Amino acid sequence: MKISRAKFNTQLAITVFGTLLVTGCFESNRSTAQLCENNPSICAKLNVQDGQCRHERTDLIWKRFNVLKKPSDLNKFDELMLTKKYARCMELVAQIETTTLKAKKTLRTEALFHAFDSIERLELELKSSYQPSIIYYRWTQGDNEALEQFLKLEETEYLDTPELQLGLATYYVDKDKLHTIDLLQKSLMLYDGRAGKTRDKTVPEAIKSLATANHSLGNLDIAYLWALVGSEMDLPVAKQAQLKLLYPMEDARRDQISDIAGDIASAIEDGDFNSGLLSTLAIIDNKKE
Known part of the structure; x- marks a missing residue:
């Protein structure tokens, strides 16, 4: 089918004009100054x-x-x-x-x-926003109404991010250490291994908090484990000599914990951490408070 010259020129003009519009919109903001x-x-x-x-x-x-x-x-x-x-x-x-x-x-x-x-x-x-991350922010700024909203979301999927699980843990840290540990571990389980703010801030904070919470409960082996995980991931933790003084144990036990800590650190970095990795040690006593 032949297209008349006039119709062809019209179609060409429309195509060129549309391209110029798209290109112009893109190129007009090629720099911050523009x-x-x-x-x-x-x-x-x-x-x-x-x-x-x-x-x-x-x-x-x-x-x-x-x-x-x-x-x-x-x-x-x-x-x-x-x-x-x-x-x-x-x-x-x-x-x-x-x-x-x-x-x-x-x-x-x-x-x-x-x-x-x-x-x-x-x-x-943003005062009336229902976005979980914004509700959490408002709570951190002293909004008690936001805290109530945040806690109501605890058992929902809306808080299923490493940051928000860590946020929940900060609320429970002085109220329920065992629940705090569960939340911190879930925070790490939700981490997908990507680089960025979660890797740089949330993951290190969760690991350090797990060491601290377990230590306060008297779960010294597992506190030592998380300290070693932190060391494996180049976090600022006590030196090995100090850890040995803080957590005295037989060399065989220390080697066992060290091996598992290496596996856990690798799993976290790959975004594959599962709390079941801890069961190898068989040292978690949920009856301790």
């Missing part, structure tokens, strides 16, 4: 002409753009966290005295106050 130029409200009152806190500011600007496109609670929560990170950086640099650029200090101070205002605004907007 993003700010196209969306000045996103960058207003930030220290955009200042080299200080550049990485924190850039992350915040692009997240604000994401929120502009999709103002979901989780996107706003990410913006809140990045704003607080930016504010922490600006709190330091806003105090820097410059001999020739006094205006810089003023701009930094204004940017810091703007960050504080943004934090207050975002927290207010």
